[in-house]
Amino acid sequence: LAFLDCTTVDDLCDAIGSMAVRGAPALGAAGAMGVALACVRGDDIADAARRLVATRPTAVNLAWGVDRARTADDPVAEAVRIAAEDVERNRAIGAHGAPLLDDGARVMTHCNAGSLACVGYGTAVGVIRAAHEGGRHPSVWVPETRPVLQGARLTAWELGRLGIAHRLVADVMAASLMASGDVDCVIVGADRIAANGDVVNKVGTYGLAVLADHHGIPFYVAAPRSTFDPASPDGASIPIEQRPPDEVTVIAGHRIAPANTEVENRAFDVTPAALVTAYVTEDGVQRS
């Protein structure tokens, strides 16, 4: 477990750009903290806000956190408040979502929507965690989530620490697990939810939603209200970040493809609202 100290807005922008800080709710708090940092240092706040928002175009929480701190009377106090609220919101999401999981439910998630994607507790993992704490004995399928492997590196680590049963799989195995009846529901986080309910989340989410629909498996999205963006009418209107090709071609410093192989690396995809069984927010469960 390592902590990264960011003492300038540039440090923080680098940490966000390299995904040392990632996950929509965590980005909301980090954005607010960045404005607070600029304020404490006497930097140009408007410039800091602009640079912070530009680091990652897809997660709306980042802009939301930056704006909340920027327009507050006391940006530092507001940033601290956002961070504290995030944990409380996640606990509320967990409490509302836990009853969706039957006793012994075998849940598939994607990427990492746990405490490492938030200030604490987690959104999708928060629901699983609340079910676990409530004695519902969930077990979790953890797709590794290429290219950045947040499932293998983060979700497996979190679930291990929490004592929640889980098994890691390559992303390609999800369909087979659904076909063999080993998945009772899918629950994921979100980076932005459009006004019509379309969900933008880590690439691979849409494929899981289609597969869940094909197999009659409920597909849940757990996210705080700050993830809902009334300014985005639908998924098609949301910018999808393209990430560097090396994320795909290099794993832990080891090149896995021939030199100069062309790569497409879309970081997110769009899941149409019609494929979402329900949204779980701090306000409750909203059926699609």
Added chain:
Amino acid sequence: LAFLDCTTVDDLCDAIGSMAVRGAPALGAAGAMGVALACVRGDDIADAARRLVATRPTAVNLAWGVDRARTADDPVAEAVRIAAEDVERNRAIGAHGAPLLDDGARVMTHCNAGSLACVGYGTAVGVIRAAHEGGRHPSVWVPETRPVLQGARLTAWELGRLGIAHRLVADVMAASLMASGDVDCVIVGADRIAANGDVVNKVGTYGLAVLADHHGIPFYVAAPRSTFDPASPDGASIPIEQRPPDEVTVIAGHRIAPANTEVENRAFDVTPAALVTAYVTEDGVQRS
């Protein structure tokens, strides 16, 4: 480019078990060559045949090649014949399949069903290659194919050598590419095809078939007749090999998940015949 000399049946069994030799058609020839090797060395042929077939349970071509050599008057000549025939069969598959690709078709494949999965030319890649040689300008989406990365390591390398345009993606990106209209068809190989047309192939194939169906994209399976197993009534009757967990948790010697993380590693999955648009064999194109 490296060559591996196998001078004993044990060497060959190790090469097959570790996937230094892999791909259903290549396994057919390798199995026959293993029987020929036992014959030349004066080993017990029945024992060699048993050990060879036991290395990989799913690809039926392995048992087919072993049996053809074992029951031939001259196993060595038969093994050489199988190898030579494989290339001719693949050229016939390519010739029959190429007209399925429109000019400029953007084709998605999976894993490696190219010359490195065969004695030469390739099955699914053979169809793309024949289309390329026929001036149809195909371009190829290459999913990396975790856990063993045959797409990134083998298919990208083959297509590069052949001068066929291609782009590598993480497996999770397939759904997004289909949704954005960037995939005109999917073409894969097969490890075994049941009597009812169900296809067992590299894990991830079934997911692509469901996604292709959802998006109205044709899904083709290219394989020699030796892949069709009349003794397997349907996909459910075909054994699915489980591979070691380290294939998922260790990439190029680097551990990507916490120690002791439990893993499920199914090497293959089953695509129901209903999701297959057509089978391409050396005999022609058979619509499902």
